[in-house]
Amino acid sequence: MDHTVLTTTDHSRERAGLRYVYPVLSRRAGGLSVGVNLNPNNACNWRCVYCQVEGLQRGAAPSIDVAQLQGELEAFLRLVLQGDYLQRHLPAGFQVLRDIAISGNGEPTTAREFAEVVGTIRRVREALGIGASVKTILITNGSQLQRAHVRQGIAEMGALQGEVWFKVDRVTPEGLWLVNRTRVSPERVERNLTICAELSRTWIQTCVFAWDGTPPPEAEITAYLDFLRRLRQRGVPILGVLLYTLARPSAQPEADHLAALSTEVLDGIAQRIRGLGFEVQVSP
Numbered sequence: 001m002d003h004t005v006l007t008t009t010d011h012s013r014e015r016a017g018l019r020y021v022y023p024v025l026s027r028r029a030g031g032l033s034v035g036v037n038l039n040p041n042n043a044c045n046w047r048c049v050y051c052q053v054e055g056l057q058r059g060a061a062p063s064i065d066v067a068q069l070q071g072e073l074e075a076f077l078r079l080v081l082q083g084d085y086l087q088r089h090l091p092a093g094f095q096v097l098r099d100i101a102i103s104g105n106g107e108p109t110t111a112r113e114f115a116e117v118v119g120t121i122r123r124v125r126e127a128l129g130i131g132a133s134v135k136t137i138l139i140t141n142g143s144q145l146q147r148a149h150v151r152q153g154i155a156e157m158g159a160l161q162g163e164v165w166f167k168v169d170r171v172t173p174e175g176l177w178l179v180n181r182t183r184v185s186p187e188r189v190e191r192n193l194t195i196c197a198e199l200s201r202t203w204i205q206t207c208v209f210a211w212d213g214t215p216p217p218e219a220e221i222t223a224y225l226d227f228l229r230r231l232r233q234r235g236v237p238i239l240g241v242l243l244y245t246l247a248r249p250s251a252q253p254e255a256d257h258l259a260a261l262s263t264e265v266l267d268g269i270a271q272r273i274r275g276l277g278f279e280v281q282v283s284p
C-alpha cells in the first residue's frame with residue numbers, strides 16, 4: 001500500500017495494491033469513497049463514448065473470488081476506521097469515509113456473483129459496525145435487471161438502504177447507440193429502471209456533453225424529458241437525477257470530439273428536469 005495523498009483526479013484502481021478494492025477521494029461526497037471493482041478485466045457490455053476506462057473491452061465481469069474480495073474490503077475498511085489511513089492519505093477537510101461504491105472498470109451486474117457481493121458488503125458493514133452515514137452505492141447501466149440474481153442483488157441493496165445510480169443518458173434507439181453503443185431498446189431501459197426503483201432507492205444518473213462543439217440535439221433532450229415525465233405519471237419512485245458532464249477525458253476513440261458542457265447549458269437542462277418535479281444534483 002502506498003503512502004501518498006489521494007487527489008480527486010487520480011482514480012487509479014491500483015492505488016491500494018488490491019484486486020477488487022480501491023480508494024477514491026470523492027469531490028462529490030467530500031471524503032473517501034471505497035470502490036469495489038468487479039471488472040478487473042476492463043470488460044463492459046456497453047461502450048459509452050465518454051467512458052474513462054483505459055483498455056475497455058466488450059464482455060462481462062470475470063468470475064469473482066468473493067472470499068478474496070471480502071478479505072480485501074474488511075482489511076481496507078479496518079485501516080480506514082481503526083487506523084490512520086484517512087490522516088495519511090486524505091487532505092484536510094476530506095478525512096472522512098463517505099461511501100462504499102460498487103463501481104469499477106465495467107458493468108458490475110454482469111458478474112455472476114453480483115448478489116453474493118452485495119450480501120458480502122452487508123456482512124462486512126455489520127461486522128465493522130458501519131452506520132447509515134456511510135452509504136452503499138451501486139453504479140450501473142441497468143442492463144441486466146431481467147436476470148433474477150441481479151434483481152436479488154438490487155433487493156439486497158434496498159435492504160441495506162443503499163442507492164443505485166442507474167445510467168440513463170439517451171432514450172432513443174439512435175441515441176443509445178450513438179452515446180452508449182448498445183442496442184438495448186428504450187422500452188427495456190424503462191422497464192429495468194422501474195424494476196430497480198421498486199427494489200431499491202434509485203437515482204437516475206445522466207451524462208450530457210458536447211460532440212464536436214454541439215450540445216445534445218433538442219429532439220434527444222425532449223425524448224429524455226418525456227421519459228422522465230412518464231416515470232412520474234406512472235409513480236415510479238425515483239429519488240432524482242444526478243446530472244453531470246465530462247469531468248475527465250474519455251479513453252475511447254471518440255475522445256477528441258467530446259467536451260464538457262458549459263455550466264449555463266448544464267443548468268438549463270437541470271431546470272427543465274426540475275420543472276417535471278424531480279430533484280436534480282448537478283456536477284459540473
Ligand code: SF4
Nearest residue numbers: 044046047048051106
Ligand atoms: S456502462 Fe460504464 S463502464 Fe460501461 S462503457 Fe459505459 S461508462 Fe464505461
